[in-house]
Each structure stands twice: as structure tokens, then as C-alpha cells.
Amino acid sequence: MRAELQILLDVASYRLRRLEMANLAGALALALVLQLPLLELGVRLAFGLTLNLLVYLNNDFCDGEVDLGASGRERSKTEFLLAHRGAAVRVQLLLVAVLAIWALIHGGGLWLPLVVGGGVCWAYSAVLKRRPFVDVAAMMAWGVAMPLVGVPGDRIATVLPLLVLLGLFSGVFECVQVLRDVQTDRSREIRTTAVVLGAPATAGLARVLAAAAAVFALTAFGPLVAAPAIAAVFTPMRDRPIPAVWNRLRLLSGITFVCACYVVWRAVT
Numbered sequence: 001m002r003a004e005l006q007i008l009l010d011v012a013s014y015r016l017r018r019l020e021m022a023n024l025a026g027a028l029a030l031a032l033v034l035q036l037p038l039l040e041l042g043v044r045l046a047f048g049l050t051l052n053l054l055v056y057l058n059n060d061f062c063d064g065e066v067d068l069g070a071s072g073r074e075r076s077k078t079e080f081l082l083a084h085r086g087a088a089v090r091v092q093l094l095l096v097a098v099l100a101i102w103a104l105i106h107g108g109g110l111w112l113p114l115v116v117g118g119g120v121c122w123a124y125s126a127v128l129k130r131r132p133f134v135d136v137a138a139m140m141a142w143g144v145a146m147p148l149v150g151v152p153g154d155r156i157a158t159v160l161p162l163l164v165l166l167g168l169f170s171g172v173f174e175c176v177q178v179l180r181d182v183q184t185d186r187s188r189e190i191r192t193t194a195v196v197l198g199a200p201a202t203a204g205l206a207r208v209l210a211a212a213a214a215v216f217a218l219t220a221f222g223p224l225v226a227a228p229a230i231a232a233v234f235t236p237m238r239d240r241p242i243p244a245v246w247n248r249l250r251l252l253s254g255i256t257f258v259c260a261c262y263v264v265w266r267a268v269t
Helices: 002-017 022-033 038-062 075-083 085-106 111-126 134-150 153-180 182-187 193-197 199-221 223-233 242-268
Strands: none
Touching: 002 038, 002 075, 002 085, 022 038, 022 134, 022 153, 022 242, 038 075, 038 085, 038 111, 038 134, 075 085, 085 111, 111 134, 134 153, 153 182, 153 193, 153 199, 153 242, 182 193, 193 199, 199 223, 199 242, 223 242
């Protein structure tokens, strides 16, 4: 089991350092809005962390060969994963079994993020990330499904406006991600949205989705909540370091989301 444990630790450390499990923060926010008991909140976040380990391990497993030559990746960890493919498969099967039993025993709608969130991420890693436009749509669906970890099945309607915001923001972030990788993807003949549309049009699509999020926030929560999202629409997205654009959009979107959560929390209280 040494290789299996090392693979899990590698996935967790890499993704957490890159802040790529932000859906857990969304799940926590939704659980707090709904004022779930502390024990229930803890169980759901633990389930969400385990689910994130599964989907990110699956992503690394599918992209192993490509990641060997990718900048920003930790080559030694990728080489270890590729050298222990059997262990990686066993870990994934174990996590699926644990999560399925967990969702069955605990109930409360945990099957939704497992089946929909996990299923969309598996399809994205295996196929959809190489399909223009579908890559963005898949991540929008994923952005809604994964935070459902924090929402009991019978209370989804209460936080539905917040889930819509998360889906729209996820579309913006995916556009920025494929913009970041456009040169690499083009050289490898991977047809993402950015490769097919080009950088200017993809930045325009990101701006359209940001505008949709701003309009929705304005309609559902009012001008004060929507103000940061409106500012995000006018954030420069080209000819700047992509990480800076990404962080700025995350900050502005996050402020709107937190404010929207407060509005719903007040209504629930």
C-alpha cells in the first residue's frame, strides 16, 4: 500500500498548494448558509475532500503522459504515478467504493455530487477537455455539482441562486484556464475552446459569461452584491499574466458569492 498512499499524498499536496479544491470552500459556504449542524458539516466536508482526491487523481492519471512535459508540474510525482499505474487504478477503485458506501449509508443527497460531479470530471478528464465549447460547459456543470456536497438533497432549492452563480463563475474560470494553455494545447493538437476560437474570442466568451453572472447577481441579490461581479466584466484578460487575471477574477467573483451567501443566510435565519 506504500505506492497507493504516496500517490494520494502527492495529489493532495499538489492540488492544495495550487488552491485547486476551491469547490470545498463553496460547499462549506453553502453548508453555513443552511446552518447545518457541526457534525453534519464535518461529515460532508470529509466526503468532499475524498471526492476531490478521486477526481484530481483521475485527472492526473488521464493526463500523465502530457504532464511529463508540462511546465509547472512536479515531474518526479508524475513519473512516480506513471511508474505505478496499477496502484493508481487500485486507489481510484477504492475511493469510488468508499464514497459509494458513504453516500448510501449517510444519505442526504451525497450521491448527487458523487455521480454528477465525479461523472462530469471523469468525462472531462477522459474526453471533454479536448472538445471545444463542451469543455467550458462541462466545467460549468462541475462547478454546480461539486459544491452540492454541502447541501442536503431536500434543501437545494434554497441555495439554487448561489449554485447558478457558481456555475457561471466556473465557466469564466475555465475560459481563462484554456487561454493559459492555448499555446501548449495547439502544439499538441488538442482542440480546446481557446484553440478553436483563438485568444481574443475566448477572452470575449469569458467576458460574456462574467456579464451573465453579473446580471444574474444584480437581478437575484441587488446592486451591492453584484458590484464586484460587474467589475470583473471589465477586468483586462489579454496581454497580461494569466495567473494575475485568474486571481483577480477569483477575488471579485468570491466577494460577490460571499455577499450573496449572506443574503440567503439572512433569509434562512
